[in-house]
Amino acid sequence: MEINVVNALTYEDFVKLFGNVVEKCPLISAAIWSHRPFKDLADLEAHVTEFIDSLPDSGKEGILRCHPDLAGRDLQSGTLTRESQEEQSQAGMNTLDSAEGLQMYRLNSEYKERFGFPFVICARLNNKADIVRQLSERLKNDRGPERERAIEEVKKICSLRLRNIVLSDIQTQTNK
Template identity: 35%
Template sequence: MTSLNDRENFIASYGALFEHSPWVVQRASAMLPLPSLHAGLMKVVHDATPEEQLSLIRAHPELAGKAAVDGTLTDASAAEQASAGLDQLTQEEFDRFHALNHAYAEKFGFPFILCVRLTNKAGILAAMESRLGNDRDTEIATAIEQIGEIVRLRLEHVL
């Protein structure tokens, strides 16, 4: 049996892994010890209700969007976006990101999610354009998969 202190330490250590969604780590803490930290966390996400999954997706900022411009990204998101060069866009690139973010949000009702640490500006733009052709269910599944990649890489910095 896991003690309350172990659960509290777990939440304190990993609570920020999921963008503005500490509920994932809080639920995972009830399953301690986890045989695999990443798999256990993602099980919580996959077992969540569709509404909770959408809430998790919607908690992520647009890429090169308003939060990046006004400086309100989480430290992790700011570093991830900077790693892909999204903090150094030309006006033309910024306008393209803005247009694609708008089209994507209009079509799907949530922001485009991609693990940007695994690509660059050109790769992100190509993925945004390509994924606009998908249906909503495919995009929800893809967003959850990409969140898993984001969390996997964030875990490497925490451990």
């Protein structure tokens, strides 16, 4: 998808296409539509990052709270967003044995109890073992640094989702 195609989208089509690049926060893509025209994909991504950074701490925590648990109830019941479903599956979160499942449940619960938001990590860039290790380590952080750490992961997820939208579109066009 050429950037001039993106720039020509109505806000309705833009939000339909990019609305979930930050999980369950269509407000964010709806906001950055105001900054068209974008020079390129990197410019579009920079506006998302800038918007997130402009939020007060409560807003950053709000973004995190819009994320599902890793290997949680939504994965089991099939109520994840399409993007999360693919990402969690790719990291093996849908094939945990019962001991691994229990461990994830306990660590997630401890994390949410400690920080008041769920553990967020870019599942596409980590395997099962990495995720458990990082969850255990990040549990030791203080709240402020951990909020910032988690927001960095939100940005990585967003970056890959943006690329995915644009690349799959190129694929579609090539196959025509």
